[in-house]
Amino acid sequence: MLYSSALYAGSDAADAGFQAGTQAGADIHAGAGAAAAPSDRSRGDTDAESRARWHANGETLESAQARRLDRILDLMDMRPGARVLEIGCGWGTLAATLARRFEAQVTGVTLSTEQLAFARERAAAWGVADRVDLRLQDYRDLDDREGRYDRIVSIEMIEAVGEAYWPTYFATLRDRLAPGGTALLQAITIAEPFFERYRACPDFIQRCIFPGGMLPTPERLAEQAARAGLALTVSDRFGGSYARTLVEWRRRFIAEWPAIEALGFDLPFKRLWEYYLCYCEAGFLSGRVDVGLYRLTHAA
DSSP: OOOOOEEETTSSGGGGSOEEOOOOHHHHHHHHHHHHHHHHHHSOSSSTTOOEEEOSTTOOHHHHHHHHHHHHHHHHTOOTTOEEEEESOTTSHHHHHHHHHHOOEEEEEESOHHHHHHHHHHHHHTTOGGGEEEEEOOGGGOOGGGOOEEEEEEESOHHHHOGGGHHHHHHHHHHHEEEEEEEEEEEEEEOHHHHHHHHHSOOHHHHHTSTTOOOOOHHHHHHHHHHTTEEEEEEEEOHHHHHHHHHHHHHHHHHTHHHHHHTTOOHHHHHHHHHHHHHHHHHHHHTSEEEEEEEEEEOO
């Protein structure tokens, strides 16, 4: 997906160690595609779809993004040649990395034609196109013909699914995950005390950026997983890193604005995008929203 944080060690309490754990398709396409052109210029090249996880004040966005990617791979507990499903494959960095580092056979699904084209180009450029099957496909259309996967990963997809489809989403994870397999989600969440008002009164992002989206709370995410027969074994949150990532995205966006404007984007779009980045930064700094990695397995 478009929004995905880098990992800056030292910005988050979770850096001290892992915490043991306790119809939207068209909207997804519209949100991801509309933002593609400017965001590609302003977010960095190492992992174009990912938030960073920061280490120190002088650390670059790219190194923090690489740390976040490594954390994902660690939690996935990857094995050479594993069969992997990525639900919401974004700009293709993770799929290509899995194929290149682990010789994994990766199937990725997305509803964004823009992201799909870019991700396929990336897989070809990295020399892994033969191991990466990227498709324009709704995750709900994955069925028994697909078989089961050793690993499933889904980076900030659940936010765009919509609350009505949370049970379907988690049932898909259960049905497509092989016995003994691991599923890893990266999810933006909203704090439980704010959820009912947020559900009743759509916020700026739901109205203007990602119509149809809905953030779960950590508690509701765990509840949905349990109802589907999945056990939450790791919860690793790093909202402070997301705030720092947003600061850097905004800095780069402003610096690149002359080139972005030349692509046909106007000043109202610039104001909208700057407000969006600031709005999100404030949410993470206040603790109203968070981002985390959640590892799931079949319940015993």
